[in-house]
Amino acid sequence: MGPIPDSNPVLPGTHWKQWHHAIGGELTDVPEDSWNTVLKEKHPEMLHLLQFPYNGEPPKRLTTAQPVTPNSLHFVRNHGGIPLIDKDKFFLRLDGLVKNPKTYTLDDLMDESKFPRMKKMITMQCSGTRRIEQISLYAGQGDEVPQAPWAEGAIGTAEYVGISLKKVIKDCGGLLEGGKHLELYGAETYFKNDEVMNYLVSVPWSKVKANEVMLAWEMNGEPLPKIHGYPLRVMVMGYIGARSVKWLYRIKAIETPSLAPVQSKEYLYFNQQVGKHNQRPTDGIQIQEMPVSSAIMSPWKNQVVIHNGKIRCKGWAYSGGGRWPERVELSSDGGFSWYAVPLENMSKKGQWTWRTWEIDLPCDVEGWIEIVCRCWDNALNTQPLAVRAAWNWGLHVTSSAHRISVYSINKSRPLTAERIEMFKAHGQPIAPITWPEELPTQTWDEYKDFFKKYPRDADNEAV
């Protein structure tokens, strides 16, 4: 057992960088610009999973430190470079199956006489959150391509200001016959195999019509950071982060979900038992809403926890599609008995937000235990109990109950308290627990007395 790692594996993204350098011109500097933006806008303790395109998440203890995530600590999942856009030259085009295609400047969109303001607290989650658990179980699509090995921090909550996309569509005269989906174009360069394009996905009109798709320019009271989509991004409430396009420059009304690769061939929830050789894109369920999920942010996996019969646990719970966590339960016995988090220890409900929580989880036993966390949302959805149950070929949506192994030392037990004092008095550390210790628990006389009372071997004579 080594020290608890304070970082996930970091991938440099060499191929993406080489591509940009090879193209030349303005694109040459994109990898360096991206990294400089990270250094400028993000917290120094961010865990970098992929340097370029930049992917990073906050460390566990900072992820749920507050119910609202500071901008510098919000996770980032970029698919290309970070476009550095001049707000004054920016415009948004609306076309495709809309009655009157139009072009808007940022000032047009901010004109409150035309478009009423919206302010929403929204939790955004990457469909790759907790992917590391699936990777650790079985290899799947994407464990050898640089898909980020996310832990539990690929989720964040912020207050966004902007307008409803529905109003903008109405301003264009509404949709033409057959218009059922909106394609959203981001300005970043995106490439897959030999195809190069901008980042492109779509959302259904039904979602837009419900005023659940927002065009946002403000995040937690500040202009959008460059790394989060300045000057304008989409926020699709209750959908995975991949649909909330950053650096938005075009919206196109179309008949079917986008055929662009991000929508048609990626972010698909594949069958566990169909792999590379006969996987068809149509076998994958498109990942839009996230199912109910949760994570334990403290203690850490493999941590040695010295406690008084109760282990303080912290974490988050979330459900997509406008559902919210109603109950969070923890187990210290691998998922047999469950303790509900007291309601006063949960952050408040929001239709589009997570809830952070804390609990003093009873634990009598010492040694390796397994702490498990699960959530029930307001539609009574809950999480599968094992990673395998929700393992899927694309390694997306790790929604199984979160399990962590923890080494429990319960000092409410007199013998344990005594031993800990003895270790302290001799300046001997308890951890690493596997290092031989030099303070005998027993004298030879105690040893011999023990076996006089409880012999090693069964006697074939005595009764």
Added chain:
Amino acid sequence: MGPIPDSNPVLPGTHWKQWHHAIGGELTDVPEDSWNTVLKEKHPEMLHLLQFPYNGEPPKRLTTAQPVTPNSLHFVRNHGGIPLIDKDKFFLRLDGLVKNPKTYTLDDLMDESKFPRMKKMITMQCSGTRRIEQISLYAGQGDEVPQAPWAEGAIGTAEYVGISLKKVIKDCGGLLEGGKHLELYGAETYFKNDEVMNYLVSVPWSKVKANEVMLAWEMNGEPLPKIHGYPLRVMVMGYIGARSVKWLYRIKAIETPSLAPVQSKEYLYFNQQVGKHNQRPTDGIQIQEMPVSSAIMSPWKNQVVIHNGKIRCKGWAYSGGGRWPERVELSSDGGFSWYAVPLENMSKKGQWTWRTWEIDLPCDVEGWIEIVCRCWDNALNTQPLAVRAAWNWGLHVTSSAHRISVYSINKSRPLTAERIEMFKAHGQPIAPITWPEELPTQTWDEYKDFFKKYPRDADNEAV
């Protein structure tokens, strides 16, 4: 997923080597002599786990290639250097609580007029067999000290020739009042913390009296190899290998199990929930007999297996204490449904031996499956189903059902057979399964037709 490893982690044993070098004199060369003996006596494909003291096991495919293990492939678990003993200067001393303490040369012991010959087929198993599975689950005592991370090869079967220890004790006039255990001294240097000694353990008189403890000088028709205890070793039938002392030079009758550290403080089966800080030696069950266990030797963990609806599996099964495998069962669905190995595919029963087996295990499903193996012995003992159930602080006796993840490709399915042909025709390898493949499974027309028939989104109008 990297290539299947062909070796376990190798530890050099630097501290042991330094100790010998520091002592000087004859002991200086012990580490080098040991390694030279390995190179001379053992198969070139042995997997070296610890260079000094030498610990090694055969690779999977060679472990169960034959029901009797060739000497060069038999696993080795040494605790010190390999004594290079001159047979003509050798003598065995018998003392302690025997009526007439005596000293024997090898010729004395080989005198058939005094001691009738014994020939026995015996399987020997290290209590550390399959330890790697426990290490992978939780850290425990010994994962940071150089205890060997054994896989499934720390077991071997050979025919030994020698005499019963019972007859030698009788030749000394039998035991004195109170003599209940026999201490067995090996000539190798053994050290633990600051204590230096010879290797020393004990067996109970009841075991000796049953003629189940043998003094052996021949292994598979050859004199004992140096690495296996030349010129004389103990073979304790049905007990763990640690009791079968090599390079035997003294036997002492005593009242209680030996207080030497190997017997009193090691090879103990500790409680899962009591760890370093308050573990007492008396909390451990002395490991003498091994419980029923088994292992899958083919296919390998993480192997991509292309099959016709049945996966050929091979392995071993064993039970200690004179019990033997009656039934071996395999599952390809993680332990839900079980197929018994046909009796004609099992090697024959022996009171002290393993049984090797083969089965064509039905498997329809493709993708990641879990093959599980369990054994029932003649006392109807069977194996716990999960590693955790049998995990113990000392990481000994990994007796849980053996589980391996395998990637199944079933070419009895027409679509799969077709795709495999397509891969072949294009010279594209199937493995690694996670590498992106370039042969589309679907045209855009097929994609579009699919969604006309089975739309992505539920319609709120149609019935």
